[in-house]
Amino acid sequence: MGEILVLAEHRRGELRDITFEMLTMANRLAGENDLSVTTLFLGYESSDLSDRLKGACEKIIRMDDPELGNYNSEPYLAALEMVIKDRKPLLTLIGHTAMGMDLAPCLATRLSIPLATDCVEVSLVEGRLEVIRQIYGGKINAHLTMKAYDQYLISIRPGSAAAEAEQEKSGDMETISPPSWENLKGRRFIDYLEAALEDVDIAAADILVSIGRGIAKPENIAAAQEFADAIGATLACSRPVADKEWLPKSRQVGTSGKTVRPKIYIALGISGAFQHQAGMKNSETIIAVNKDSRAPIFNVAHYGIVDDMFKVLPLLTEKFT
Ligand SMILES: Cc1cc2nc3c(=O)[nH]c(=O)nc-3n(C[C@H](O)[C@H](O)[C@H](O)COP(=O)(O)OP(=O)(O)OC[C@H]3O[C@@H](n4cnc5c(N)ncnc54)[C@H](O)[C@@H]3O)c2cc1C
Numbered sequence: 001m002g003e004i005l006v007l008a009e010h011r012r013g014e015l016r017d018i019t020f021e022m023l024t025m026a027n028r029l030a031g032e033n034d035l036s037v038t039t040l041f042l043g044y045e046s047s048d049l050s051d052r053l054k055g056a057c058e059k060i061i062r063m064d065d066p067e068l069g070n071y072n073s074e075p076y077l078a079a080l081e082m083v084i085k086d087r088k089p090l091l092t093l094i095g096h097t098a099m100g101m102d103l104a105p106c107l108a109t110r111l112s113i114p115l116a117t118d119c120v121e122v123s124l125v126e127g128r129l130e131v132i133r134q135i136y137g138g139k140i141n142a143h144l145t146m147k148a149y150d151q152y153l154i155s156i157r158p159g160s161a162a163a164e165a166e167q168e169k170s171g172d173m174e175t176i177s178p179p180s181w182e183n184l185k186g187r188r189f190i191d192y193l194e195a196a197l198e199d200v201d202i203a204a205a206d207i208l209v210s211i212g213r214g215i216a217k218p219e220n221i222a223a224a225q226e227f228a229d230a231i232g233a234t235l236a237c238s239r240p241v242a243d244k245e246w247l248p249k250s251r252q253v254g255t256s257g258k259t260v261r262p263k264i265y266i267a268l269g270i271s272g273a274f275q276h277q278a279g280m281k282n283s284e285t286i287i288a289v290n291k292d293s294r295a296p297i298f299n300v301a302h303y304g305i306v307d308d309m310f311k312v313l314p315l316l317t318e319k320f321t
Pocket of ligand 1: 211292
């Protein structure tokens with residue numbers, strides 16, 4: 001039976017959602033194609049974390065070593081290379097995260113196996129691997145068929161599937177020895193650096209009013225702030241607003257900003273590029289105001305207003321004051 005190998009990702013004692021998202025995808029694919037799902041857990045003295053994977057796969061391979069406690073590409077690559085060479089999985093899934101972006105291309109080169117990065121969907125059609133990648137800021141889904149090969153490496157965009165920790169499995173745990181670290185070139189993990197909090201913490205807010213390029217000029221921010229004050233919300237923004245320094249970088253939502261999950265996220269004049277969505281799409285309720293009815297933000301919004309935000313804002317503010 002062919003195997004799908006999923007690389008578990010963890011940081012600072014927490015399994016990251018991407019691990020279970022990939023396992024959801026892997027289990028669906030395995031069910032459709034008579035494959036088995038194995039998770040590779042690289043870590044150090046973190047059996048509590050690896051144990052949590054049991055409900056989501058058939059097998060867990062654990063490598064426990066001080067070199068693997070925190071992500072460091074050199075030992076991680078050596079460990080992955082050893083496991084993939086040994087097990088020859090049909091498909092290896094790695095998160096398209098900072099860690100996966102660092103690992104996947106290098107691993108594909110070392111092992112000479114085809115790689116598709118940043119995929120949102122994976123399927124097997126008549127023995128050929130097909131993937132979907134989003135292009136043009138999420139406006140278009142590109143369907144790609146990989147060339148026929150006996151192994152594939154795919155990196156999965158975070159948020160592409162539900163993170164289901166319980167998938168009615170009871171994974172067997174196998175602990176294996178790490179490879180020799182002799183050829184490591186000396187890169188060391190030293191510490192995680194926490195960004196200094198220069199402003200409010202948008203990740204802690206219950207309600208966010210988030211402004212995008214549609215705000216047009218900094219003088220218009222006052223209207224959004226007035227609305228935010230009226231409903232007890234904190235002001236956040238998309239990247240262009242932070243890049244122009246109209247709001248501090250600490251207010252930026254998205255892949256290169258913060259991930260937020262407020263009770264209410266109100267997006268004003270934000271198109272909803274995937275880099276933005278990745279930081280807010282798990283908000284409990286999303287309300288979008290955009291004059292373009294085809295803006296991708298409406299794909300994740302629970303409520304939407306298609307109109308000029310400068311018409312809508314005063315009406316909303318008045319309603320709540
Ligand atoms: C490596 C990388 C990392 C990135 N990280 C992030 C990130 O962390 N966060 C982030 O947000 N982006 C990020 N981006 C940028 C992202 O790709 C988009 O360019 C960005 O999110 C677009 O911001 P926007 O929606 O404000 O602007 P636009 O895409 O220009 O959208 C403006 C929207 O406002 C609407 N609009 C205009 N005027 C009005 C009006 N009067 N009333 C109502 N609607 C109006 C328009 O219809 C449009 O949909 C990143 C990009 C890269 C390459």
